Amino acid sequence: MSLPHALLGLLIVQPRSGYELTKEFEGHLGRHAWAAGHTSIYPELNRMADAGLVEVTHEGARGSRYYAATDAGRAELRRWMFERDRTRKVRNEEVLRMFLISALEPEDAIAYLRGVAEFTGDQAAQLAEVIATLEAQCGPIEFGALAAEYGRRQYEAVHGWAEWAIEQISAQTTSRSSSSTAS
Incomplete structure (x- = not known):
C-alpha cells in the first residue's frame, strides 16, 4: 500500500x-x-x-x-x-533474523553480528554525508533530510545493539568454556 x-x-x-x-x-x-x-x-x-x-x-x-x-x-x-493498523500482519525479515540468532553456533552468531555492525556503521556514515549535503542545500527539515536523520539514527542504534550482542555472546561463550574446563 x-x-x-x-x-x-x-x-x-x-x-x-x-x-x-x-x-x-x-x-x-x-x-x-x-x-x-x-x-x-x-x-x-x-x-x-x-x-x-x-x-x-x-x-x-x-x-x-x-x-x-x-x-x-x-x-x-x-x-x-x-493510520495505525494494529491488526495487520507484521513481516519484518530483519527482526526475524534477530530472533533466530540464538539458533546459530556462537561463532556464527558473532560473525553474523559483526556483519550487521559493519553494514549499519557504513550506512550511518553514508547517511551522515547525505544529511550534511541536504542541510547545506535546503536546511534540516526539508523533504528527505528528516528521513535521512531518522535512518542514520536507526543504523546507529542497530550498530550499537550488534556490538552489545557480540559482547553478550562472547561473554557467555567464555563463561561456558571456563565452566567446562574447570569441571
Whole structure:
C-alpha cells in the first residue's frame, strides 16, 4: 500500500513527471526507504489518476506527463500517515533474523553480528554525508533530510545493539568454556 503514498508525498512536495519520479526511487528514497521502478510507478500513477488522487497538470516533450496531487490525494496521504493498523500482519525479515540468532553456533552468531555492525556503521556514515549535503542545500527539515536523520539514527542504534550482542555472546561463550574446563 505504500507506493501510492510515496508517490503522493513526492507529488505534494513538487509536481513531477513519471520519469522524475522514477529517478527519485533510483536515489536515496529507493535505497533507504521504498524501492520501485518505472514498471510499477507508471501503472500506479494511472490508477491514482483514475481514483482522483493525482491529476495530469501538463504534457511535456515526447508525451511525458506531469502529475500533481489533488486535494483528495492530499487527504489520502494525511489519512494514511495517521493510520495505525494494529491488526495487520507484521513481516519484518530483519527482526526475524534477530530472533533466530540464538539458533546459530556462537561463532556464527558473532560473525553474523559483526556483519550487521559493519553494514549499519557504513550506512550511518553514508547517511551522515547525505544529511550534511541536504542541510547545506535546503536546511534540516526539508523533504528527505528528516528521513535521512531518522535512518542514520536507526543504523546507529542497530550498530550499537550488534556490538552489545557480540559482547553478550562472547561473554557467555567464555563463561561456558571456563565452566567446562574447570569441571
